[in-house]
Amino acid sequence: xxxxxxxxxxxxxxxxxxxxxxxxxxxxxxxxxxxxxxxxxxxxxxxxxxxxxxxxxxxxxxxxxxxxxxxxxxxxxxxxxxxxxxxxxxxxxxxxxxxxxxxxxxxxxxxxxxxxxxxxxxxxxxxxxxxxxxxxxxxxxxxxxxxxxxxxxxxxxxxxxxxxxxxxxxxxxxxxxxxxxxxxxxxxxxxxxxxxxxxxxxxxxxxxxxxxxxxxxxxxxxxxxxxxxxxxxxxxxxxxxxxxxxxxxxxxxxx
Numbered sequence: 725x726x727x728x729x730x731x732x733x734x735x736x737x738x739x740x741x742x743x744x745x746x747x748x749x750x751x752x753x754x755x756x757x758x759x760x761x762x763x764x765x766x767x768x769x770x771x772x773x774x775x776x777x778x779x780x781x782x783x784x785x786x787x788x789x790x791x792x793x794x795x796x797x798x799x800x801x802x803x804x805x806x807x808x809x810x811x812x813x814x815x816x817x818x819x820x821x822x823x824x825x826x827x828x829x830x831x832x833x834x835x836x837x838x839x840x841x842x843x844x845x846x847x848x849x850x851x852x853x854x855x856x857x858x859x860x861x862x863x864x865x866x867x868x869x870x871x872x873x874x875x876x877x878x879x880x881x882x883x884x885x886x887x888x889x890x891x892x893x894x895x896x897x898x899x900x901x902x903x904x905x906x907x908x909x910x911x912x913x914x915x916x917x918x919x920x921x922x923x924x925x926x927x928x929x930x931x932x933x934x935x936x937x938x939x940x941x942x943x944x945x946x947x948x949x950x951x952x953x954x955x956x957x958x959x960x961x962x963x964x965x966x967x968x969x970x971x972x973x974x975x976x977x978x979x
Contacts, residue, residue, distance in 0.1 A: 743865055744837040747858035750812035755804045761796025761848055771825040775816050775856045776863040777839040778894055779848035792876050796847035803841060807832035816856035827856055840866040846876020852972030854927050860974050887917030889966050892952040901939045911936050920964040921946050931973050943979040
């Protein structure tokens, strides 16, 4: 088993949790610290990054906290306390991130999913990073309610127009699709301004490719981690400055 800190299965894979069914056996661990709105520190020293949730960043290295970062941390602390300091974890298909943290879904002793509760409170954004996408649909559904009601991070629209993108990092962007291309790097959707969306070959099978081609001339909303590439030459030729890899169909919507 991926989580070996306890042998007690707290719930079956079919247990309901705010519309999210646990995608595997759940095993108990103790939580000694809530690092932020999407990260836990376990009693055995391991760190757990919650799958499907991107909470606002707390202040560090002289940078101020993002809006609702402290609220997200406190809300997760309350979920831990209500569960007696225990969490039921099920690992993702990809078990660790590039920082060595465990990637897992978290459930309280009441059987409710913590990522979904954070999202429903408007204290983070739903994300789907292949191959850890088992709960993507229900997590985006949990977020939808908060967005409709303007809770938390949705109190003010976090959307950025593609032409106004100025920095790398996680973003929700909106823009018109001006051009689509397919090559060995996958399918590329060029948006107005200097942004291109990429559906890599490794995840393309999850998308409806025909539907992607029909997005030309359409307004879309995309989310994910924007990467800054090399700047265009003085003649305006070359790659778009900003690249946003699309990791799952839920990360792209037509508007």
